Amino acid sequence: MTPPPARRRRRTDGDSAAPRLALPRRGSVRRSQMITTYGVGSLIAVDNESFIVSGIDDAYRSWSLDDAPIISEHRLARVLRVSHFRLPPASEDTSKDGVRVRRFPLWHSCPNCRALQHVRDFNPPAGKNVCTDCDDEPLVPSRFVVACEDGHLDDFPYWKWLHRKNREEGATGRCGGQLSMRFSGRSASLRAVIIACTCGVPEVSMEGAFRRSALTDLGVRCEGRRPWLKGAPAEFCSQAPRTLQRGSSAVWQPVLKSALSIPPWSDGVADKLAVHWERLRSLASREKIEIYLMGAFQGDDSVSIDAVMELLEAEQEEDPGQEGDSDAGAVVRYQALRRQEYERLCTGNASRDKGREEQFICEPPVSDPAVLDPFGVGRPMLVKRLREVRALKAFTRVADPETGSEGHEAPLSLIPTDWLPALEVRGEGVFVRLDESRLDDWADSVEVAARVEQMRTNHERMLRERATDPADVPSSPATPRMVLLHTLAHVLINAWSLDAGYPASALRERLYTDATMAGFLIYTATSDSAGSLGGVVAQGEPDRLAEALHSALRRAAWCSADPLCIEARSSGVGGVNRSACHACVMLPETSCEHNNILLDRALLVGTPEDPRLGFFADMVAG
Template identity: 55%
Template sequence: MTPPPSSRGRGSGGPARPRARKLGAVRRSQLVTTYGVGAMIAVENESFIVSGIDSWNIDDAPIINEGRLANAFPGIDFFRLPPAPDPEYGIDGVRVRRFPEFYSCPDCNALQSYKEFNCLPGRARCPDCDEDLVPSRFVLACDDGHIDDFPYWKWVHRGNALQSGFCGGKLTLKTEGSAASLRSVVVSCSCGVQSVSMEGAFRVKALKELGIRCEGRRPWLGGAKPQPCARHPRTMQRGSSSAWHPVMRSALSIPPWGEGIHQLLVQEKLLDAPESVIRWHFEQRPALLKRNKATVEEVVIIAREIAAQKAASAGAEAGSDDLYAGLREQEYKRLRNGNPERHSAERQDFICERPEGDIAPVRELGVVEIMLVKRLREVRALQGFTRGVAPLESEPDHRLAALHQSDINWLPAIEVKGEGVFLRLDEDRLQAWETKPEVIKQVEQMRLNHLALLRERTPADSKAKASGSPVSPRFVLLHTLAHVLINEWSLDGGYPASALRERLYANESMAGILLYTATSDSAGSLGGIVAQGDPKSLSETLRSALARASWCSNDPLCMESGASGADSVNLAACHACVLLPETSCELNNSFLDRTLLIGAPSGEVPGYFQASGV
């Protein structure tokens, strides 16, 4: 990562490009999941914010093609892997900007912007004390992603000189005593105003009373004008996890998109070429078609289908839920139909087959279909980010902060490969269970809490409308089942729970879950998860997982909870029984209730698996 480059470019005829300062290095995947655009990153005693993707040097950034996912974002044609370091110049293509701008000196206690310290180039040290400067611990941010420096001057003056402008004094910040509380952090001004501690700075009401409002600043976008914002800002710790929440979309590579003729079009860089160009290209290369067992007409037909799907999504709202839901329906059908191995790993990203042997042991439990996904590829793209409260399922995208300000037809993404097991529940048994009044009543409060949160997070003057809640008995059952199986497989299969992921297929026409490992580290595709899909082994695992879910060390409080979780959208679910690492759950550990699996101890709420005698 480097600061924004100077205006001097690298060219054969121009002056040599100056060697920029390299600040640090992070993995490519982290630039999508952890330190993406708009996220703050600490480098030694300095702090920076990752700049927009329109400032990145993408000359050597590989293109990632995933047509199905790109179609869910009108205007997006492809994805890019974040750029790697440039060995020639000692820098990489990702730019950062200094943020927050306020720093303090631990010796003289001076509190001012970094520029006012007049530090030597590349050294964040106080020129008077020769001590390392400390970036501000506190920032101001709103739920729409805007972020700014904490207004120390307004905080310490408390309205004393607001009517006549700034007092011209010098601010200082020091810690009094040995306590770590905010009361010990004191801000002073040389104008003589009374010193004020930082106690109460995290209360939104306190900021509102001082007239401190969101200025709509977007420092990660160089030169971007502030946006009008009606949100009330809140104080955050610079390193807080709530300061940046990535919003990601993902898709599996399934036929015909990930193999055969589609893969051939990708390799020949003809995915978006006119039909006449495609026809001419392959007529001139008959050996290529023969090697791929295809004809020119077959290639043209696939190219037409791809173009038609892109045209169908062009008029839809970018990243809309309808388009994204369509991806899951396509995957669900393909997972059920299977896809035997026909090509090499380079030309076939998806292999899905039925297990050998009788599945009667799991059918007795209400699972009617098992598919072993022996090879899969997943593309995860960063759509935007939020700050403050994490986004909820079905929340409108009006809160998403932009990743760029210029016209760009790509998004940053990563691709991972792994394996998994797909399970489908018995539709008839499921429908009979989910229509019972006791089951509906059990989930109704969770759904109402979710709807209330959606309305609360949608501004009254916003054009976006809070969508309906996906919460239903089927949805919560499948989600909770995925969690208990991941916990069980982390014990039986040797995988850490953080290396396993869930993918839910839950609506009126779908009732399945895909549990898989798709990670770029050593816990990738080792065969251990596919082995868990053996019917006999799966039956034992499922019974063990349900038995483990029937008791929690926090019972009876956990089981009898009327609402739990950060947003009160869980029931019987806590860290001792159901919750997973954040990397494993695609719903931020929300919408969980193990009562739906095994039933309530009082017998008032029947569990889906109770009929199996588990």
């Protein structure tokens, strides 16, 4: 997706919205896209130009607090080892400064003279991207880039690709010729993209450039370049470089971490204390804390000593700092954060006696939940008000980010910062929990365990391949309980999308699965999506939820790709799925927090050979 061109408006002398720096404005995107689509390190195409989003090293000085306010979410900040978050600046006409970008890729071609070279060799005027030899003909950025699984990015090595059979062993110089690119027009394939050189070597096409070993076979190694970080030196890299399309989703995948605001952190008091935490932790007694509060919050009765003491005690109880910085330690810290949310979702937080500042309202339905007993579903909880903070922690290239591994993540800055870009979402949702005793009896089945074990083995192999330290690889979360709940959340979202009128991209899952948790939350994914005025909560009423479950399971029993889908022994990247495809249970990328992996609808409804494999087999048969 390409962002729209910059909007221009008439300015007057003394306009307060004028940029502080005389930097050209290239385009505009929504704030949420700066986290999910066009974050740090991603490529943005604007008209006939291409740019890479710069790192956040200088962003704290260039982003004004008016355009990029501070976001507080204490629990998530502690897990990610930062002090706070910042909302990316808006791209409105009134915004003063935006997000910095740099031109990339640097190799361009001229569609008129067909020259293929570095953009500076075209001698374009400042701020323009044209070929001066062709009456300012607009240049075309390279369609191809080179990336590796450690996040490095570079221009495609056109000269090495063309001269691969005419390079002397150990030679580092160039032939001195002029490269050119043309299109034969015979087809739309890579075979029609022809590269030539005036030195006289035979011309070649781009066919075969996307093979996994295409560049390594030519002796091309990753140069460890990080063009999104200003002044970043090249790193040593042992990863194999891969050719990618400039607009491919494999060029940039965000690593997002999120948390819900839950009591006692959800009443607004914690936000007011955001800049005081270090000082408050250093005070040893209640009396000293009370004196400090009297000086820091004169005339503000909303910050009481009792509320502050409660927050400090809660912080000590849920402190994730005891775990190390390893991949496995990060998973443990994040799982502890989820467990706190699960306990609060089960307990609830009634709206009575809550002020308007309360960000988490969770209540049971009024009607009798007995209609859900045949499904093995316990009493649902209606989350009438919630706030979620999503932070961009890092990003990956080539390989999709795995929820269980911190390996191969590219940083957002050259020097670690004490903050991260983030956005906050306010909405509503429904929390669904399965009967754990019935779930354990089903999971003890030998057939169920064997089916999931194959998925787990494949997933752990992927985690080992992508981990930073192969000796410290977190275990796969794939268990019968997890795969069942994950797949059930997917089919329920699809049912609401088809029966209740919600687009699937407007809803999002949040899974709570381990030995002590067995539930999931379905909630509005963005603040401007459909279903943010009570429509989602209404779907959690027991009668409506029972109808949705019955409809979802009936659809899951059949797929247009059957019998191939239901009989598949493995599917998806790395074989981490079983009976799951885009025709039955997969969701839009924005809705699934596990990148559409670890799914198997056979665990819901069974297979033709073994119907009892499904947890809901009795409901489907009925």
